Amino acid sequence: xxVVDDEELPRSVxxxxxxxxxxxxxxxxxxxxxxxxxxxxxxxxxxVITDLKMPGMDGRELAERLYERSPAPQVLFxxxxxxxPTIGALPGPLLAKxxxxxxxxxxxxxxxxxS
Numbered sequence: 001x002x003v004v005d006d007e008e009l010p011r012s013v014x015x016x017x018x019x020x021x022x023x024x025x026x027x028x029x030x031x032x033x034x035x036x037x038x039x040x041x042x043x044x045x046x047x048v049i050t051d052l053k054m055p056g057m058d059g060r061e062l063a064e065r066l067y068e069r070s071p072a073p074q075v076l077f078x079x080x081x082x083x084x085p086t087i088g089a090l091p092g093p094l095l096a097k098x099x100x101x102x103x104x105x106x107x108x109x110x111x112x113x114x115s
Contacts, residue, residue: 031057
């Protein structure tokens, strides 16, 4: 699993929740860093959790790049904006920040089950 967020606190908190639930988690502070991690053939990521708004390449652009891969990982968007202006254009589910550990784990388990 890969958590991508340009802000340290939400990135580390999300990663800690997932590790506590038994998942192996990588983190990236940008979409570019996430793509670089994904280039490593020893890294198998089934789910990417990405912030929607990030400087440079945003979460939507990251997802589009990831969906070009084979196999493509599932993508869960997270956002502090309760209703992002382009929500209808998202190619995956959205979890609004702040979210509870329970809400995060329900979404993660559902996406991993569907992949």
